[in-house]
Amino acid sequence: MRKEDCFYLGKIAKKFSYKGEVLAWLDTDEPGLYDNLESVFVEVHKHLVPFFIQQSSIHKNDFLRIKFEDIDTDEAADGMLGCEIYLPLTMLPKLEGNKFYFHEIIGFTAEDQRLGDIGTIVGINDTSSQALFEIKKGEIEILVPMIDHFIIKVDRDNKKIVLDTPDGLIDLYLNS
Known part of the structure; x- marks a missing residue:
């Protein structure tokens, strides 16, 4: 195995x-x-x-x-x-709704409600007190805190996670 x-x-x-x-x-x-x-x-x-x-x-x-x-x-x-x-x-027991296993969402598209497609989830950083989505948009790495109220929907059928991030968070990465 x-x-x-x-x-x-x-x-x-x-x-x-x-x-x-x-x-x-x-x-x-x-x-x-x-x-x-x-x-x-x-x-x-x-x-x-x-x-x-x-x-x-x-x-x-x-x-x-x-x-x-x-x-x-x-x-x-x-x-x-x-x-x-x-x-x-x-x-592994099957999870439903907005619950997910970290390995399950690797490769999912991350979509922000305001900005649309912000990249692909390439990993989860859980080495600190707050786990982070590691999202790649071209050559840019975007880190988004894995906070329940940021996660609007886990769409397993379309391999997509819909997020509602605070104003300016994604812009910090895209406009630097």
Whole structure:
């Protein structure tokens, strides 16, 4: 499985028992959706390796307690600590309305209600406290804060996001 075909679910944070059980921190708002997984992909030396799950359960809201098949000792579990876990993109729950996954909107046209087509969404910058749409208009990069009231419509059929940006924000980039 290629990493591009998967989404990041979380990270194996710590051991839970002496029988190889681990706790994986889940990077999701709805951990209960992932309670009964049959398998996950674990990133080992930059490769995704499938691991089958013998048993799992939600632990303290954000953690998944996992007993992997063939991981039966404390030492075997040590080798998994810090490893990231992934699932295929096909397992993501479908979102509707103006909710979207970051990877889903890459390549969408960004349209401002006043200015029309302002470019193509080429990425999402979520490294700061406020996530930003990275929009390319020719050679110009436009950064627009990902604020709910700026997003008027996510049009999946036409691969377009309609925005209502404050006066002057887009002009800062286009007129410089």
